[in-house]
Amino acid sequence: MHKYPHWPIHLVLVFVSALMLVPFIWVFKTSLTGENIFSYPPSILPKDPHFFYYVDVWYTIPFFRYLVNSVIVSAIVVVANIILNAMAGYSLTREFVGKKAIIVLYLSCMMIPFQVTIIPAYLITKELGLLNTHLGMALPVCSTIVCIFVFKASFDAIPKSLIDAARIDGMPDWKIVFRLMLPLSKSAIATNVILAFIWSWNNFLWPLVIIRDQNMQTLPLGLSRFLTVVEDTTGALYAFCIMVLLPGLIIFLLSQKEFIAGLTKGAAKG
Amino acid sequence: MSWSVLRNRYSITFGSIAILATIWNVYVALNNDGIITGSVVGPDNRPVAGATVVLSEKTLLVTAPRARTTSDANGQFRFNGHKLYHIYLEASKEGIGLMKAKEFRLYFKGQNMALEKPLRLEATQ
Numbered sequence: 001m002h003k004y005p006h007w008p009i010h011l012v013l014v015f016v017s018a019l020m021l022v023p024f025i026w027v028f029k030t031s032l033t034g035e036n037i038f039s040y041p042p043s044i045l046p047k048d049p050h051f052f053y054y055v056d057v058w059y060t061i062p063f064f065r066y067l068v069n070s071v072i073v074s075a076i077v078v079v080a081n082i083i084l085n086a087m088a089g090y091s092l093t094r095e096f097v098g099k100k101a102i103i104v105l106y107l108s109c110m111m112i113p114f115q116v117t118i119i120p121a122y123l124i125t126k127e128l129g130l131l132n133t134h135l136g137m138a139l140p141v142c143s144t145i146v147c148i149f150v151f152k153a154s155f156d157a158i159p160k161s162l163i164d165a166a167r168i169d170g171m172p173d174w175k176i177v178f179r180l181m182l183p184l185s186k187s188a189i190a191t192n193v194i195l196a197f198i199w200s201w202n203n204f205l206w207p208l209v210i211i212r213d214q215n216m217q218t219l220p221l222g223l224s225r226f227l228t229v230v231e232d233t234t235g236a237l238y239a240f241c242i243m244v245l246l247p248g249l250i251i252f253l254l255s256q257k258e259f260i261a262g263l264t265k266g267a268a269k270g
Numbered sequence: 271m272s273w274s275v276l277r278n279r280y281s282i283t284f285g286s287i288a289i290l291a292t293i294w295n296v297y298v299a300l301n302n303d304g305i306i307t308g309s310v311v312g313p314d315n316r317p318v319a320g321a322t323v324v325l326s327e328k329t330l331l332v333t334a335p336r337a338r339t340t341s342d343a344n345g346q347f348r349f350n351g352h353k354l355y356h357i358y359l360e361a362s363k364e365g366i367g368l369m370k371a372k373e374f375r376l377y378f379k380g381q382n383m384a385l386e387k388p389l390r391l392e393a394t395q
Contacts, residue, residue, distance in 0.1 A: 050375075051377065052356075052375040052377075055355055055356075055375070055376070055377055055378070056356070059355055059379065250283065254279055254280055254283060
């Protein structure tokens with residue numbers, strides 16, 4: 001068998017990877033220097049870097065308050081997604097009348113953008129008395145169809161004999177889901193955690209619609225408020241972006257192994 | 271509970287962040303008395319007594335004066351209890367000169383600061 005040298009492929013991959021990182025490096029560099037994007041000649045390394053733009057962000061708006069709000073909403077969304085999606089995913093692994101119709105309904109609903117349902121969602125949230133609350137902000141993303149299918153694919157991979165054995169031992173369905181299926185579906189949980197967290201963390205439109213109190217705003221709303229407050233936005237704006245990005249990036253990097261495994265399993269089974 | 275449960279990348283990462291945040295907050299608590307010290311020298315680099323030093327804060331549109339003090343016989347001055355993080359210092363003495371507002375940025379509100387270089391008055395025409 002003829003062996004091809006690997007180094008040209010590696011060289012191309014390294015180059016493409018470096019290219020993909022350029023926007024991130026650029027954002028980080030600008031957050032440290034405030035250097036205008038149109039400055040010429042462009043430089044890769046920051047000149048006279050400092051963290052004062054991060055200080056500006058911290059004090060110009062109530063950043064910590066927004067951070068806490070975002071964390072609370074994201075925590076609600078992540079927990080709700082794991083519990084509700086696991087239950088829904090489990091039900092789709094069982095046989096019942098109308099199962100196919102429900103799957104078709106789920107898939108059709110995925111094609112409806114959230115903007116279309118925002119008015120009914122607002123009215124329901126209002127009727128529930130959840131306007132201007134953390135729970136109200138979390139409500140529309142407490143269960144997502146993509147994540148239900150990720151759980152379904154993961155649960156499908158678990159041998160039916162295991163579930164039958166648990167059932168013979170008298171285990172109720174909810175215990176089968178939370179004591180048996182979930183511990184065997186760590187990759188699906190990681191996928192749910194990352195997707196739910198990122199969707200909730202970056203959510204702008206829904207909090208904008210239902211939040212009236214400035215103290216209840218989340219980081220994306222804070223970013224838009226920040227733009228109206230700060231005059232020279234270049235460095236501070238990029239610093240704000242880094243501060244908003246960082247938690248999601250950390251969570252993704254920590255869970256990427258399980259996340260990719262979860263998505264791959266979903267791709268193979270779903 | 272076994273400690274080995276905590277030896278995973280999640281608890282190590284978030285634990286490290288919590289430890290760093292605690293250390294930073296302790297550092298801030300120990301250094302946020304709002305003390306600014308420095309000295310004023312004339313065009314000839316000799317200490318200037320009785321120079322007026324103005325501490326201003328950069329707001330959205332303008333720099334607003336927040337405190338003023340006078341240098342002592344050795345040209346030393348001191349501000350106490352400021353709660354600012356983006357400041358300007360300017361100094362002047364009639365008959366000797368003026369130093370235009372100079373920007374100083376701090377990492378937290380009320381950070382103590384000792385000026386490394388003196389405020390140097392330039393002779394006015």
